[in-house]
Amino acid sequence: MTEAQELEILKDALYHFGYSHQQTKCIEEMSELIKEFCKEKDGKGDIEHIAEEIADVYITLDQMVIYNDIYEKVKQYREKKLERLRYLVFMEQYG
Numbered sequence: 001m002t003e004a005q006e007l008e009i010l011k012d013a014l015y016h017f018g019y020s021h022q023q024t025k026c027i028e029e030m031s032e033l034i035k036e037f038c039k040e041k042d043g044k045g046d047i048e049h050i051a052e053e054i055a056d057v058y059i060t061l062d063q064m065v066i067y068n069d070i071y072e073k074v075k076q077y078r079e080k081k082l083e084r085l086r087y088l089v090f091m092e093q094y095g
């Protein structure tokens, strides 16, 4: 599937179900992922379920980014936070 096809599906879902509904869905999907991580912490993890829930979270988060038109902002924060993470790892290793 191309990025353009993915974008079309995400926009169609937003248009059809509405932002508020999809925001609730996003909260639910994040909760389902948390449950899967908790199971893993208890030694009952299932990597297929974890992968599926991560995909659900990405799909719903993508819709939040599209609706709010914050792709560039998120990208900037992500880069800033990755730089900070690189610094923290460096300091742990050599600081």
Ligand SMILES: [Mg+2]
Residues within 6 Å of the ligand: 029, 032, 052, 053, 056
């Ligand atoms: Mg799910």
